[in-house]
Amino acid sequence: MFKTRITELLGIEYPILAGPMAYMSGPELISAVSNAGGLGIMASLGYQTTDELREAIKKTKQLTDKPFAVNITLLPSARPVKYEDYFLAAVEEGANIIETSGRSPEPYMKLLKDAGATVMHRATRTKDIQTAERVGVDAVTILGMEAAGHPGQEEVGSMVRIPVACDAVKVPVIAGGGIGDARGFVAALAMGAEGVLMGTRFMASKDCLIHANVKDWLMTLGEMDTILIQKSIKNASRVVRTEHSEKILEMENRGASLEELMPMISGQRGRNVYATGDVGSGAAISVGQVVGMIHDIPTVKEIIDGIINEAKGIMQRLEKTGLAG
Ligand SMILES: Cc1cc2nc3c(=O)[nH]c(=O)nc-3n(C[C@H](O)[C@H](O)[C@H](O)COP(=O)(O)O)c2cc1C
Numbered sequence: 001m002f003k004t005r006i007t008e009l010l011g012i013e014y015p016i017l018a019g020p021m022a023y024m025s026g027p028e029l030i031s032a033v034s035n036a037g038g039l040g041i042m043a044s045l046g047y048q049t050t051d052e053l054r055e056a057i058k059k060t061k062q063l064t065d066k067p068f069a070v071n072i073t074l075l076p077s078a079r080p081v082k083y084e085d086y087f088l089a090a091v092e093e094g095a096n097i098i099e100t101s102g103r104s105p106e107p108y109m110k111l112l113k114d115a116g117a118t119v120m121h122r123a124t125r126t127k128d129i130q131t132a133e134r135v136g137v138d139a140v141t142i143l144g145m146e147a148a149g150h151p152g153q154e155e156v157g158s159m160v161r162i163p164v165a166c167d168a169v170k171v172p173v174i175a176g177g178g179i180g181d182a183r184g185f186v187a188a189l190a191m192g193a194e195g196v197l198m199g200t201r202f203m204a205s206k207d208c209l210i211h212a213n214v215k216d217w218l219m220t221l222g223e224m225d226t227i228l229i230q231k232s233i234k235n236a237s238r239v240v241r242t243e244h245s246e247k248i249l250e251m252e253n254r255g256a257s258l259e260e261l262m263p264m265i266s267g268q269r270g271r272n273v274y275a276t277g278d279v280g281s282g283a284a285i286s287v288g289q290v291v292g293m294i295h296d297i298p299t300v301k302e303i304i305d306g307i308i309n310e311a312k313g314i315m316q317r318l319e320k321t322g323l324a325g
Pocket residue numbers: 018019020021022043071073101143146147148149150176177178179197198199200201203285286287288289290
């Protein structure tokens with residue numbers, strides 16, 4: 001049940017992917033997702049050098065013999081990054097599923113296809129997934145504005161983005177943004193998606209190696225406790241609503257420059273919070289609106305098994321009403 005072109009393409013049991021999360025999506029978390037039948041995606045730019053990325057891929061291969069992917073986000077970075085080196089490091093270490101995001105993967109498609117990699121591209125705009133399809137990716141992920149991380153400038157929700165995306169491309173579509181349980185999973189498949197990608201739900205899992213205080217804090221948050229910052233610098237980012245993130249928004253509304261914002265939005269601040277658990281220390285912590293549905297911290301396996309089992313129950317319920325089957 002729930003076999004799609006995505007399970008087939010990626011060689012996984014369930015069409016459930018864990019979106020890359022900087023400083024979290026390392027060997028432990030992504031191998032847990034892959035071992036549970038989904039697909040873990042490594043957040044490569046959390047690694048400062050390609051040697052660190054190579055080490056992380058090697059370690060992941062020791063922890064799982066199942067498929068996993070490596071994300072390379074093609075966005076301007078505060079440090080000099082030669083993306084080509086990251087792609088090369090990933091494929092040379094045998095990571096043969098690559099996820100790109102941020103910009104069109106076109107400049108790297110030849111390198112990736114020559115290496116025999118399967119390429120997925122994650123974006124928020126229909127035109128960007130169409131471009132990705134045109135340059136030869138094998139699958140695309142569309143993100144709704146509910147998503148943690150970068151949900152796009154345009155604020156279009158998953159209920160609209162998913163069906164629009166499915167109509168716009170022929171390659172299989174994975175849906176992300178606001179999905180946290182079997183209801184979202186079944187709904188995404190009903191809208192034409194052939195897989196789902198979740199970030200926040202996996203952040204709030206036992207296998208995510210961040211401080212327990214952060215996870216406890218997530219469970220206190222409601223669906224309205226996130227805000228979009230960084231729209232003024234064309235890099236909208238959904239984070240937890242805190243005094244710190246409200247201050248960033250205030251600075252943006254006053255017309256603050258990127259230079260002024262940089263110290264406030266630096267990823268290092270978040271990294272400190274994940275390590276120390278000091279959630280009040282002032283950092284923009286990525287989280288999706290789906291956090292309002294999260295009331296427990298299960299293992300990744302419990303999350304995935306739970307979704308699959310409950311999804312079967314939903315299908316049976318729909319069958320009884322005559323809506324499915
Ligand atoms: C804590 C956290 C960190 C994230 N870091 C990244 C990242 O480094 N790169 C990236 O492309 N997406 C990042 N994301 C976004 C996820 O990969 C995914 O697109 C998103 O979480 C999906 O929406 P959801 O949170 O509603 O499930 C992050 C998400 C979270 C929750």
